[in-house]
Structure formats: structure tokens, C-alpha cells
Amino acid sequence: MLERLAALLVLLAVAFAGPVSAQGLGDDRIPVELVAESAPQPGETWLVALHFTPSSPEWHGYWSNPGDAGLGMQLEWQLPDGWQPGEPLYPLPRRLVIGGLMNHIYEGDYAVLVPISVPEGAAVANIAPIGVTADYLACTDKICVPQQARLTLDPSRVGSNPQFSAWLADAVPQLDSDARFELTRTHLRVGIPIPAETPLGDVHFFLGTPELGGGDTPNYTGAQTFRRQGNLLVAEMPIDQIAVPPGVELTAEPRPGTIEGILDLGEGRGVRLTARPGDVPLEGVEPFRGNAEPVLWQLLLAALAGGLLLNIMPCVFPILSLKALALAKAGGDERTARRDALAYTAGVVVACAALGSTILLLRSAGEQIGWAFQLQEPAVLVSLFLLALAITANFLGLFQVPGMAVAGGAPSRSGSFSTGLLAAFVATPCTGPFMAVALGAALVIEPVSGLLVFMALGVGLALPFLLVGFIPSIRRRLPRPGVWMETFRRWMALPMGLTALALAWLIWRIGGAEYLALVLALGAFALGGLALVGLFQRRTRTGTLVIFAALVAVLGLGTALLPRPEVQAAGEAESLLDPIDYSEAALAEARRSGRPVFVWFTADWCVTCKVNEGVAIEREATRQAFEDANVIAMRGDWTQRDEEISRMLTQQGAAGVPLYLWYAPGGEAEQLPQVLTPDLLVEKARASARPE
Incomplete structure (x- = not known):
């Protein structure tokens, strides 16, 4: 303890000696600016940021x-x-030990966000500039300089700031559950509710409440230990008794009512938490240090199983016909079957890896997105609609695509690869069993490991085709190619046509009637062009490829030139449960009411969501049970991008929708299965029912 006190005195002496050489107070070592997210609005929370930019890499805050x-x-x-x-x-801070002293620091640019409550009726149009005086410390490993900045900001002249999305992503999110803490003679013990599936790296607990009372002081450099069992993680931090000279009586300060802190999960992830006094168990559980490797294998297996199950999910059914036709075309030729299986697998894995890497890159840039994010973009939906029309026309015999025709000719590796790409792309609206944990974790673990999880999903999706291609006994059970395949192909135009209709409905939901009319006109042009391609194919082989390439180019240009539709209000669909639109504030208010709360996150493009709603949510029995139990229903519509919903999905470890949460009165979030049974919600409501 004496050595720590001596090192502290040396550092303080350096800190107070620093300003002499620095010629007084200033903010030249780590300059700071006051920036606003947008203009303030009456009755809302206005977010401002203190953006720190060190003058050189040696300085830290x-x-x-x-x-x-x-x-x-x-x-x-x-x-x-x-x-x-x-x-x-x-x-999230980082640790720096100098002279045996622990420092919680920031290096490089960083921003501290401050929410400001604006009262109802505030005159924000002609408000006077606001001001803040910031006192902080800038240090290197040898010198510390006190800094002071007097900053002003005119709220009436603030515009939208694009940097805020990245700063919001960097701000450590609040844990959506209360933790518990207790103080022993030698340790501070904090019990933190963390889902068992959350991968842990080099974990560390940053204590935010240094005053522990009772004559105790935190030992920041001491070794922390962690124990884990189920959904509970216990962090133990050593504490010391304040040294008191002989003959001196020290009045012990009271224990804190709450303890704040940040749990560093490793790999740049963390959660803020508030702990209240209470019993913290797990004394007999072996401690550990965070290690992500065993969890990675579990995530890979979960992704593989999730991809395998996607083959039977309703959102993948429209392209099962393509796979069936390719299988039949392979016939008994072992070499051709293996070649096609590998080409199809390559297409699926490449598509999943591309989608996964895009998600990881955009999230690292501060974007709040998740699985199937591309379906929130109107241009992507229009492209899928045109693609579904083209496949329907192909199945009806309007034109032929090399490698995808079923009558005559050898199977094409490029056709199988394209089928794999299409299978993975169309599967993205689904998040089936096993996928939620795997993909949710993939978005927060190390990027390379996260990309492996997305690739494992692709392998799982392609696995049935791989088995057929490489196991002759399975392949021999397939029907032989013949005339029946042409009839089968025409029948398969029905599900693809229904897919096109579903996409048209989704485009109408997002963009309205006028936008849909423009898209339908583009679709009519596409069908006319494909009919012309088919005419050239039947009469002559020359010039077909040129016409087809020109048509694709024109359609691509037409899609790009479509005006971006205005954002439609979310949650407009009628519901038997009469739900409240989800927001963080609305959820907090609903939970404070003391009533059960059911929150479901959905999207118009999520077929699994719509199936669950028809099976379990939009039922008269569910409505009656919710009414009897006084349940508050809340719906989060993620059809178009919503950062509040994205943050909630991330906090719950979900990569996308559907997500179903049940809050018992006074309880924490309970994740329900992603495939709901008809009576699940009725049973939950009855279990929560209580007299008024």
C-alpha cells in the first residue's frame, strides 16, 4: 500500500508541475468541440457530444x-x-498501468454524449446559445496537463451531423437488467445477468463508483476473477482497507445504494450496468478467464444447424424448385452431380459471406443494421421483384437461361452457382431456430470469427445438395430426367409468381401506390424484353446474348433512377392486440406500469414473422387472454431501418427479426422461441394474470 501511495504522490507532483511548462490552462493538448445531433425539439431529449481530438497520439483522456x-x-x-x-x-475505456497505478483512459479521437431534456413548450427557434465549461486532464505516460474549455453552441443553427451514428455505436449500451452486488472482507462481488450464449473474450469490470464506504477502497490493479453459470456472470474485484495511522480514528462512510460500472466483454464490446445490494451466488463455481475459442465452435455448429433448417423454412420454398430441377438434371452422372453440388455450395457460401462481411463492415462504421438489412432498401426489393418475374417467365417457357433449362443439354456449373447465390439471397428474410444465437453473436465477436459464422450458415443451407451430390445411394433414388420435367417446371412458375406478388405488396407497403405503379411499369417492360429474347432464341442463336445484356443494363438503370419513396409510418397494420408502437421510452413506461408486457419485432418482408403472427399472435384466443391478464402489447416494425429497434436487437443478441420478448410484472426480458406455438402466448398471459 505504501508503494502505491508513493507512486500516486509522484504522479500528482508531475501533474501539478506540468502546467508550468505548458504556460497555464488550455485545451491545446486534447482540443474539444461541442456538437449536436440535430436541432432540439420541445418535450424531447436533445443529444449533444463533446468530441475530443488529441493533438498527437501520445496524449490520452x-x-x-x-x-x-x-x-x-x-x-x-x-x-x-x-x-x-x-x-x-x-x-468503452481501456486500461493503462503506469508506476503500478491503474488508469482508465481513451486514446485517439473519442466522443462523450450528453442527453439534455428539453421541456415542453420550450421556444427552440430563437433560443440563446448554450454553454458548458469542461475541466479535464490530458496526460502522456510522463506528464499531465489540466485542460479547460469554454464551449458554446447555438441550438437554432444546428443541422444534422453524420458523425453521430458512429458516436452512438461507440457509446456503451445500458444492460437491460439490474445487477446485484455485495461486499466481502476482501472483494467486491457483482452478479451480472448476461445470456449464457454471449461470447466472452478478455473480460474486465470497470468500476464506476469508487466510493465503497466502510473504509474500503478498490484495488484497481488487483487480479479480477469471473465465474459463470447459466445466465449469470459474477465478477470479483479485490478491495483494500484504507490505511489509518496509529491513534487516528476514521469515520467509516456509508455503503453506496447502487454501484455503476462497465463490463468489458472483450473484442471492443461492453455493457453499462447498475448494481443494487443483494446476494451474489456462485461461490463454489470454478473461476475462469474469458476465452472465445470454445464458444466459436458452438456458434459455428449453431450456424450450420440454422442453415440446414432454412431449407424447410417458408421463405426459401420459392427457390426449392430450382434446386429440385438441378438435382433431376444431374441424373446418374457422378462427376456431374459432384461438380454441380460444389458449384451450388460455392454460390451459397459466397453469398452468405458477402452479406456477412457487408453487415460487419457497416456496423464497424456505426450503422445499426442486422440480418436481412438489404430488404430495407427499396432498390433491392425492386431488383428481387424483377428477378422473381424473370424466373416465373423462364419457368413458363417465355425464354431460356443457359444452365437453368430442364429440357436437354448438360447441367451448367455457372447455373448451379447462380442458383446457390439466389438461394442464399432469398433466404435472408428468415431467422430460424439456432440462427438467432449464432448470427447475433457473429455481430459482436471478432470480425474474422463472425465471418466464419456466416460462412457456416451457407454450408448448412447447401448441405442437402452436397449430400445428394456426393452420396450415390441418395442420388439413385431421384427420378430419371424426362418429359415430366417440363410440366414440373411450368407448375413451379406458380410459387415464383406468388413470390413476385408478395414482393409487389411489400413495395406498396414501403413506397405507396405511386411507387408501385412505377415498379409495375418497369416489370412490364422487363417481361416485354424477355419475350423478345425468347423470340430471338427460338428463331436464331445470334444476337440473343447482346439483347439480354442490354435488357439487364436498362433494367438496372431504371431501378437506379426510380425516385426513393418517402418513409411510410411503421406499425400501421391492423392488429387484434391493438399494440403500442415500440420505442425505448414507450417500453420503459410500459414496464413501470406493473403490468405484463409483450413486445414483438417484425417486418413485412419477414415470412417467418408473418407465419408466427397468423399462428400465435393475431388470434382471438390471444386477444382475450391478453385482455384478461391486462397485458400491454407492443410492436416494433423493422420493415424499414430503425436505429432504436436495431439497438434493442443487438442488446438481446439477435441478428434480425423475428424477436419476441415477454416482461412479467417487475421482471426482466424473457426471450420467447422464434417459432411460436399457437397457445404459447395464451399460456404466458394466464400465468401472469393477477387480480386487479
């Missing part, structure tokens, strides 16, 4: 609890009457 040394930032606001600043929201 501090978290609110700097650790053994350093200084947390102090803010003094000058705001209009009634405007109230909230607690600052920090990004």
Missing part, C-alpha cells in the same frame, strides 16, 4: 472514474430554464 490516478471530466452547463443535462455516455 480519462473515463468518469479515472482509476488510481488522473481526473474525471467535470462539466458546468449554462442552459435555459428548465433544460436539464443527463449523465454523460462514454465509449
Whole structure:
């Protein structure tokens, strides 16, 4: 303890010596600017940011609890009457030990977000500039310099700031459950509710409440231990008794009512938490240090199983016909069957890897997106609609695509590869069993490992075709090619045509009637062009490829030139449950009511969601049970991008929709299965029923 005290005195001496050489206070070491997300609105929370940009890489700033040394930032606001600043929201800090002292620091650019409550009726149009005085510390490993910045911001001149999405992504999210803490003679123990499927790397608990009371002080450099069982993670942090000279009596401060902190999950992930006094179990469980490797194998197996099950999910059914035709064409030729199986698998894996890498790259840039994000883009939906029309026309014999025709000719590797690409792309609206955990974790673990999870999903989706291609006994059971295949192909135009109709309905839901009319006109042009291609194919072989390429180019240009539709209001669909539109504030208010709460996250393009709604949600029995139990129903519509919903999906470890959450009165979120049984919600409501 004496060595720690001596090192602290040395660092403090350096800190106070620093300003002499720095010629007084200033903010030149780590300059800071005050930036707003957008213009303030009456009755809402206005988000501003203090953006710090060190003048050189050697300088670092501090978290609110700097650790053994350093200084947390102090803010003094000058705001209009009634405007109230909230607690600052920090990004994930890192550890730096200098001279045996632990520092909780930030290196490079970083932003601290501050929510400001704007009262109802506030005159924001002609409001005077707001101000803040920020006192903070800039340090290197040798010198510390106090900094002071007096900043102003005119709310009436604020425009949308594109940097905020990245800063919001960096801010550590709040854990959606209360933790518990207890103090023993030697340790602070914190019990944190974390889903068992959450992968853990190099975990560390950053204590945000340094005043423990009772004469105890945190030992920041001491070894932390972690125990895990089911959905509970227990962090133990060593504590020391304040050294008191002989003959001196120290009045013990009271214990804190709550403890704040950040749990670093490893690989740049973390959660903020609030812990209240209570019993923290797991004394007999072996401690561990975070290790993501065993979890990665579990995630890969879960992704493989999830991809395999996608083959029977309703959203993949329209392209099962393509796979069936390719299988039949392979016939008994072993070499051809294996070649086609590998080509199809390559197409599926490439598509899943491309989608996964795109998601990971966009999330690293601060975008709040998840699985099937591309279906939130109107241009992608239009492209899928035109593709479904083209496949329907092909099945009806309007034109032929090399490698995909079923009458005559050898199977094509390029055709099988294209079929694989299409299978994976059309499968993205589905999130079946096993996929939720795997893909949700893939978005927060190390990017390379996350990409492997997406590729394992592709292997699972292609696995049945691989087995048929490489196991002769299965292949021998397939029907022999013949005239029946032409009839079969024409019948398969029916599900593809229904798919095109479903996409047209979705386009209408997103863009409205005028936008759908433009898309239908483009579709009519596409069918006319394909009929012309078919005419050339039947009369002559020359010029067909040129016409087809020109048609694709024109359709691509037409899709790009379509005006972007105005955003339609989410949650407009009628429902028997009369749900509230989801928002973070609405959920918090509903939970405070003391009533059961059911939240479901859906999207118009999610076929699994619609099946579940028809089977379990939109039922008279469910409505009656919810009414009897006084259940609050809430719906989050993710048809178009919504950052609040994306944040909730991330917090729950889900990569996309559907997601179903049940909150018992006073309880925490319980994730329900992604495939709902007809009576599940009725049973949950009856179990939560209580007298009024």
C-alpha cells in the first residue's frame, strides 16, 4: 500500500508541475468541440457530444472514474430554464498501468454524449446559445496537463451531423437488467445477468463508483476473477482497507445504494450496468478467464444447424424448385452431380459471406443494421421483384437461361452457382431456430470469427445438395430426367409468381401506390424484353446474348433512377392486440406500469414473422387472454431501418427479426422461441394474470 501511495504522490507532483511548462490552462493538448445531433425539439431529449481530438497520439483522456490516478471530466452547463443535462455516455475505456497505478483512459479521437431534456413548450427557434465549461486532464505516460474549455453552441443553427451514428455505436449500451452486488472482507462481488450464449473474450469490470464506504477502497490493479453459470456472470474485484495511522480514528462512510460500472466483454464490446445490494451466488463455481475459442465452435455448429433448417423454412420454398430441377438434371452422372453440388455450395457460401462481411463492415462504421438489412432498401426489393418475374417467365417457357433449362443439354456449373447465390439471397428474410444465437453473436465477436459464422450458415443451407451430390445411394433414388420435367417446371412458375406478388405488396407497403405503379411499369417492360429474347432464341442463336445484356443494363438503370419513396409510418397494420408502437421510452413506461408486457419485432418482408403472427399472435384466443391478464402489447416494425429497434436487437443478441420478448410484472426480458406455438402466448398471459 505504501508503494502505491508513493507512486500516486509522484504522479500528482508531475501533474501539478506540468502546467508550468505548458504556460497555464488550455485545451491545446486534447482540443474539444461541442456538437449536436440535430436541432432540439420541445418535450424531447436533445443529444449533444463533446468530441475530443488529441493533438498527437501520445496524449490520452480519462473515463468518469479515472482509476488510481488522473481526473474525471467535470462539466458546468449554462442552459435555459428548465433544460436539464443527463449523465454523460462514454465509449468503452481501456486500461493503462503506469508506476503500478491503474488508469482508465481513451486514446485517439473519442466522443462523450450528453442527453439534455428539453421541456415542453420550450421556444427552440430563437433560443440563446448554450454553454458548458469542461475541466479535464490530458496526460502522456510522463506528464499531465489540466485542460479547460469554454464551449458554446447555438441550438437554432444546428443541422444534422453524420458523425453521430458512429458516436452512438461507440457509446456503451445500458444492460437491460439490474445487477446485484455485495461486499466481502476482501472483494467486491457483482452478479451480472448476461445470456449464457454471449461470447466472452478478455473480460474486465470497470468500476464506476469508487466510493465503497466502510473504509474500503478498490484495488484497481488487483487480479479480477469471473465465474459463470447459466445466465449469470459474477465478477470479483479485490478491495483494500484504507490505511489509518496509529491513534487516528476514521469515520467509516456509508455503503453506496447502487454501484455503476462497465463490463468489458472483450473484442471492443461492453455493457453499462447498475448494481443494487443483494446476494451474489456462485461461490463454489470454478473461476475462469474469458476465452472465445470454445464458444466459436458452438456458434459455428449453431450456424450450420440454422442453415440446414432454412431449407424447410417458408421463405426459401420459392427457390426449392430450382434446386429440385438441378438435382433431376444431374441424373446418374457422378462427376456431374459432384461438380454441380460444389458449384451450388460455392454460390451459397459466397453469398452468405458477402452479406456477412457487408453487415460487419457497416456496423464497424456505426450503422445499426442486422440480418436481412438489404430488404430495407427499396432498390433491392425492386431488383428481387424483377428477378422473381424473370424466373416465373423462364419457368413458363417465355425464354431460356443457359444452365437453368430442364429440357436437354448438360447441367451448367455457372447455373448451379447462380442458383446457390439466389438461394442464399432469398433466404435472408428468415431467422430460424439456432440462427438467432449464432448470427447475433457473429455481430459482436471478432470480425474474422463472425465471418466464419456466416460462412457456416451457407454450408448448412447447401448441405442437402452436397449430400445428394456426393452420396450415390441418395442420388439413385431421384427420378430419371424426362418429359415430366417440363410440366414440373411450368407448375413451379406458380410459387415464383406468388413470390413476385408478395414482393409487389411489400413495395406498396414501403413506397405507396405511386411507387408501385412505377415498379409495375418497369416489370412490364422487363417481361416485354424477355419475350423478345425468347423470340430471338427460338428463331436464331445470334444476337440473343447482346439483347439480354442490354435488357439487364436498362433494367438496372431504371431501378437506379426510380425516385426513393418517402418513409411510410411503421406499425400501421391492423392488429387484434391493438399494440403500442415500440420505442425505448414507450417500453420503459410500459414496464413501470406493473403490468405484463409483450413486445414483438417484425417486418413485412419477414415470412417467418408473418407465419408466427397468423399462428400465435393475431388470434382471438390471444386477444382475450391478453385482455384478461391486462397485458400491454407492443410492436416494433423493422420493415424499414430503425436505429432504436436495431439497438434493442443487438442488446438481446439477435441478428434480425423475428424477436419476441415477454416482461412479467417487475421482471426482466424473457426471450420467447422464434417459432411460436399457437397457445404459447395464451399460456404466458394466464400465468401472469393477477387480480386487479
